[in-house]
Amino acid sequence: MDSDYGVPRELSDLQKQRSLYQPELPPCLQGTTVRVEFGDSTTPADPAGAHVISRAFPHTYGQPLAHFLRATANVPDAQIITEHPPIRVGVVFSGRQSPGGHNVIWGLHAAIKCHNPNSSLLGFLGGTDGLFAQKTLEITDEVLATYKNQGGYDLLGRTKDQIRTTEQVNAALATCQNLKLDGLVIIGGVTSNTDAAQLAETFADSKCSTKVVGVPVTLNGDLRNQFVETNVGFDTICKVNSQLISNVCTDALSAEKYYYFIRLMGRKASHVALECTLQSHPNLVILGEEVAASKLTLFDITKQICDAVQARAEQDKNHGVILIPEGLVETIPELYALLQEIHGLHGEGVSSDNISSRLSPWASALFEFLPPFIRKQLLLHPESDDSAQLSQIETEKLLAQLVETEINKRMKEGTYKGKKFNAICHFFGYQARGSLPSKFDCDYAYVLGHICYHILAAGLNGYMATVTNLKNPANKWRCAAAPITSMMTVKRWSRGPSATAIGKPAVHPASIDLKGKPYELLRHNATKFLLDDIYRNPGPLQFEGPGADAKTFTLTADDQDYMGRIKLLQEYLEKVRSIVKPGCSQEILKAALSAMSSVTDVLTVMSSSNSFTGHLTL
């Protein structure tokens, strides 16, 4: 089977054309001389966790930001890396396949070879299992030929998606040492990047010379923080899903007899559902973050949907489209508690058949109330990150069934006067995940691949490749690297099963910022979406012409460019220093002291009150 990886494939005309597409590099990465400017040492956004994180990551905590600049950039302290000895790098896919993943490998390969043709890139076959077993494929231009700008992870495959147990970490260490790797690039989402940070720390501690680099590739779009604006795959997934949702909306409006309940892949957070709502204007979306914030129960949600159906029926509309994020099930308090009990029993080794009899009385009552199909799904073994098997739990069917029962009841009572309620359920995930990546994801992934090389060339360990200012064209993108530890938070409480124990630092999935602009945009339009059927079809993913360069609302509505501001701040501080040089007048010095004292006071107060509430972590 392994021999099938990386084999050349028959491509369709469109695939062929896409394979010839060459993503643009931002000016700072063009050519072979790139400057690295080190910023200040980093601190996590949540200062309360800093101490715990620094103790857990003595080697890799507090490292400085690294900005990659044009060789000609006018920055005094930047360092030009002139020597490029041959290096050996390994790369592995870890986690759900995301459109664009192949381009990270391509970008990395292009950068490696362009700086030294004697360098080599080894891909691990079958994901992390291949890493543990030292199964590799040398990446060459021939191997890449039919995978450039193509979807899926089938060039190398994926399996376990974790490097966490002592056994796994030791196997990874042995592989890196045996293969004499200078670098290991891990392509994945929040848990894979947490694993990458842990591996970097372990390697440093073991005096293993392999540097570990993480790349933010996850269709969920939940690896977001001060340094990371979006993830490879999110753009494509949202566009493909939005197309399908819009098609279903058009369908609903044409036949006027169905309610479509569509569950969307995207793990715990509801980023995909929010973005798709903004792109295609379905009637209703139940965001996990809203449910969590308001502690809505299954019955509250059912009532909310029924009220919506009834309000539409009063306008003679007997059709509609409702989006459900797959993570919703873990945000509904009573279902979450039930799942926790079930997973606890799994952990004790209780077999699925015996779990129901071991539940607490209240959990047992809820369990018995649920329809048989969902009971079976809740009993499934948890995933590699210890969360429920969200893709297998048909929350949309459960809700559709509860809504139907309630609407029928209201019909009998005479409060609902619409037509018979008909629901059709869908799960959109697998059919989007393997899609050809959008232009944005092709470009973003390719650039990240290049950055991985420069991180390794600069000898950095435990960093993530980042690109910011993404809402602007590629020639304005800022390329940098941030220590993964600076993206970590420490949970002091837990909502829902999780890969990491309470108190252990980790990169956590960012949930939707309920004060952010994308969410504000949704709330502003929610009533129109619900009642006016202003469905909008972004259409099938285009590679040329209108729509080909469209970016997600999540990316463009948000006020981002954190890295740009960090650099601007540095410039201001530099300017103050250059104005207030020894020898300047007393007046100037006094004015500077007074102003700076007030600035530092304000910032001290803000920092200690822990204003980090923007990104709630579930």
Added chain:
Amino acid sequence: MDSDYGVPRELSDLQKQRSLYQPELPPCLQGTTVRVEFGDSTTPADPAGAHVISRAFPHTYGQPLAHFLRATANVPDAQIITEHPPIRVGVVFSGRQSPGGHNVIWGLHAAIKCHNPNSSLLGFLGGTDGLFAQKTLEITDEVLATYKNQGGYDLLGRTKDQIRTTEQVNAALATCQNLKLDGLVIIGGVTSNTDAAQLAETFADSKCSTKVVGVPVTLNGDLRNQFVETNVGFDTICKVNSQLISNVCTDALSAEKYYYFIRLMGRKASHVALECTLQSHPNLVILGEEVAASKLTLFDITKQICDAVQARAEQDKNHGVILIPEGLVETIPELYALLQEIHGLHGEGVSSDNISSRLSPWASALFEFLPPFIRKQLLLHPESDDSAQLSQIETEKLLAQLVETEINKRMKEGTYKGKKFNAICHFFGYQARGSLPSKFDCDYAYVLGHICYHILAAGLNGYMATVTNLKNPANKWRCAAAPITSMMTVKRWSRGPSATAIGKPAVHPASIDLKGKPYELLRHNATKFLLDDIYRNPGPLQFEGPGADAKTFTLTADDQDYMGRIKLLQEYLEKVRSIVKPGCSQEILKAALSAMSSVTDVLTVMSSSNSFTGHLTL
């Protein structure tokens, strides 16, 4: 609610661009002078039914073919329609929404207005229900603006999808007379066009001056015969579904742990499944026509899939993609017989709850064997064409469940040595049906709309608008009209519940020609598809660049252009007549007689042996 039809909508950038796309007209339809050449009077392809059809349709049977030609075409007998008095035309959607439907209305409107600005086009709101209730919307350029080249049927909506009962036919007659319609255009598939033919006959008999025209618009692609090469919507549906299937294939190959069972919308025949297989190369497709031809039982099919899974496991492949046409359930003999009993009991007014107790012993035994979810679905009321509710019967789940049981059994016995079998089920239908139409469907539908006008201008009744030579560019397309009665066949036996009684003429869905080239292409590659994972991704529907002008394999592989050949034959006959004129030599006359006598002998023998076996009707 009605006031919502035809309202302008907010369009995405891509939708806006598409709304500005102007389909090309073939040369014969350009300008305002079009010639009509009448061919020979038509005969149905199945001569055995001719007598029955001619008796059932005394007014509309045996009418000649009509070819639409350039005004300058060098054809002696063609007639130029020079007068274009203002006319009033009604148009109605009947049947499942198909991408491109809106363009028929646009093309019709453009042709009507271009020949006389005082003519008017009325759209019936809410499909056939609107026709019966005389609910109309005047179609104008403003109304059309945001619906040009857009998917769905939401400009006018659809409902009952039949004009069949005496009450319905009388209501349609009253509407046409009250609104003083010169023409009624019915946009739909096989049953809607059968209804159109019946309506045309009734109108002629009642001296109603409204002419009825049918348009072949159905995503199923099953309205195929000597005059109709493909249907509006089929191209789009196959492309959108193929994209999704390919994405799932890539997904399967990336994670290597799932078998995807994908059911495809497409009614009784398996055209959509065959075309999608040729476009995306999934591992296996179970065509209804093969199952019917070989009389495969549920257990045969289960065994076939299990053998495939086992053969792949022996090559260390534990993933795969299997396509199931939605009509499959009606081609499996025992399920079909069970459905017939159930529908019979429905017909007797037995309620769903009581049906199971009224089944015959053997049907009851089968019914009890089936999992509860499928029992419930089989008990649903039949559709408007009296067939089962195919979209609601989850045959893919039934098969996945049976395969899982059998594979687990083989695993225990030690014959299956692969990994644990995991199936994920999908139904692809609604999410494709509302898609933006492909360029081909936009063009084809627009041209058909134009032809509808010319049929009415020529005063023809009971005709279907046709375009042939479609595999060539639009400037080579042949535009014509054929009496719907010439597309009818008479069933002398019945396989499966059907809209029409045995012995009653109807346009029947054409099933896959098991001797045809598209099927041959599948058989030729079936083993490679099964074992070699040569997945191919046609990619998302493109409107510019490579792939934008791709046509279906079904259309391009088939050796078509029937209308071109009919015309060529006419030319040969004409040529013989012009060579063998009175006065020619005895030798020439004798040679002509001898040759023609042998030709007529061969044709007589071929016709009487009823060689019409190409298109089996289910």
